[in-house]
Amino acid sequence: MPARKVGIIGCGTIGSQLAIAVDTGAVRNASLVSLFDVVQNSAQVLKQKLNTGPSAYSSFDDFIKKTDCDIVVEAASQEAVKRFAVQVLRAEKDLMVMSVGALADKTFLSELLREAEKAGRRLYVPTGAIAGIDAIRAVKHLLDSVTLATTKSPKALAGAPFFETSKVKLDEIKERTVIYEGTAADAVRAFPANVNVAAVLSLAGIGVDRTKVRIIADPAFTTNQHEITAKGSFGEFRFTVNNVPSPGNPKTSYLAVLSAIECLRSICDDGMRVGS
Ligand SMILES: NC(=O)C1=CN([C@@H]2O[C@H](COP(=O)(O)OP(=O)(O)OC[C@H]3O[C@@H](n4cnc5c(N)ncnc54)[C@H](OP(=O)(O)O)[C@@H]3O)[C@@H](O)[C@H]2O)C=CC1
Numbered sequence: 531m532p533a534r535k536v537g538i539i540g541c542g543t544i545g546s547q548l549a550i551a552v553d554t555g556a557v558r559n560a561s562l563v564s565l566f567d568v569v570q571n572s573a574q575v576l577k578q579k580l581n582t583g584p585s586a587y588s589s590f591d592d593f594i595k596k597t598d599c600d601i602v603v604e605a606a607s608q609e610a611v612k613r614f615a616v617q618v619l620r621a622e623k624d625l626m627v628m629s630v631g632a633l634a635d636k637t638f639l640s641e642l643l644r645e646a647e648k649a650g651r652r653l654y655v656p657t658g659a660i661a662g663i664d665a666i667r668a669v670k671h672l673l674d675s676v677t678l679a680t681t682k683s684p685k686a687l688a689g690a691p692f693f694e695t696s697k698v699k700l701d702e703i704k705e706r707t708v709i710y711e712g713t714a715a716d717a718v719r720a721f722p723a724n725v726n727v728a729a730v731l732s733l734a735g736i737g738v739d740r741t742k743v744r745i746i747a748d749p750a751f752t753t754n755q756h757e758i759t760a761k762g763s764f765g766e767f768r769f770t771v772n773n774v775p776s777p778g779n780p781k782t783s784y785l786a787v788l789s790a791i792e793c794l795r796s797i798c799d800d801g802m803r804v805g806s
């Protein structure tokens with residue numbers, strides 16, 4: 531396979547590390563050609579840290595028109611997925627999505643899948659900051675229930691739209707407190723930068739309406755913990771990850787960065803694929 535040309539939307543925590551991984555050859559058979567971020571200069575600042583000189587844009591129109599790439603990685607926000615994903619696929623590029631909560635909108639997801647099919651391109655969803663997605667996929671037809679319990683420190687939950695309408699006051703939480711219980715569909719809207727993993731889990735398993743989510747704020751927590759419990763006629767799974775937060779963004783686990791890099795590596799590198 532010829533080297534895959536990569537473009538990145540979002541030059542924050544995940545986008546920067548991914549760019550460095552491609553730039554330094556950690557992702558083989560790939561070259562970084564283009565960067566885009568709404569924050570003025572953000573793509574430019576990242577470009578200065580790299581050896582390979584990708585183009586840097588603060589306008590999506592320029593990014594998509596001038597970029598000769600095979601795959602675009604979105605590492606920006608759910609809003610960015612809603613605004614740009616269709617255009618990326620129509621421009622005949624594969625798309626890897628990190629802000630997976632955007633795909634909880636079934637009408638939007640169907641539209642994306644239609645566009646991908648029309649363009650002969652693929653939509654990739656990395657496992658992200660959780661584990662066990664291979665097993666959930668394997669038993670998807672046998673699942674009775676799936677629950678995600680996410681525990682983060684208040685500072686890793688701050689800024690979520692949930693707090694605009696809820697009575698919960700994050701700065702008054704002194705001990706472990708369940709602040710949200712509901713469906714994955716509602717959770718990814720209320721906490722768009724915290725539980726995209728709930729959408730990944732739902733897409734692999736029984737969907738956003740049947741996947742249940744519990745979010746716990748715990749001031750004693752220094753990790754981002756995600757615990758998946760899945761039950762069905764196959765037995766029972768329990769997967770727990772205690773993730774170190776990324777240095778640049780306490781909301782985003784370091785595992786999410788590593789998973790994005792590994793997903794891109796497996797797309798670009800033709801060799802052996804381990805796991806489903
Ligand atoms: N699937 C998973 O397991 C995980 C997914 N995520 C998600 O991945 C995404 C990236 O995470 P992370 O790198 O930590 O985030 P960061 O906030 O560190 O970086 C995102 C960058 O993208 C920019 N951005 C936001 N919206 C747009 C837009 N519409 N167009 C262009 N640029 C935009 C941001 O600008 P600004 O600062 O102005 O918003 C910021 O510079 C987030 O949505 C996050 O919630 C994170 C962890 C795990």
Ligand SMILES: O=C([O-])CC(=O)C(=O)O
Nearest residue numbers: 659724725726727782783
């Ligand atoms: O990184 C994490 O722990 C999970 C996260 O933010 C998300 O899924 O949006």
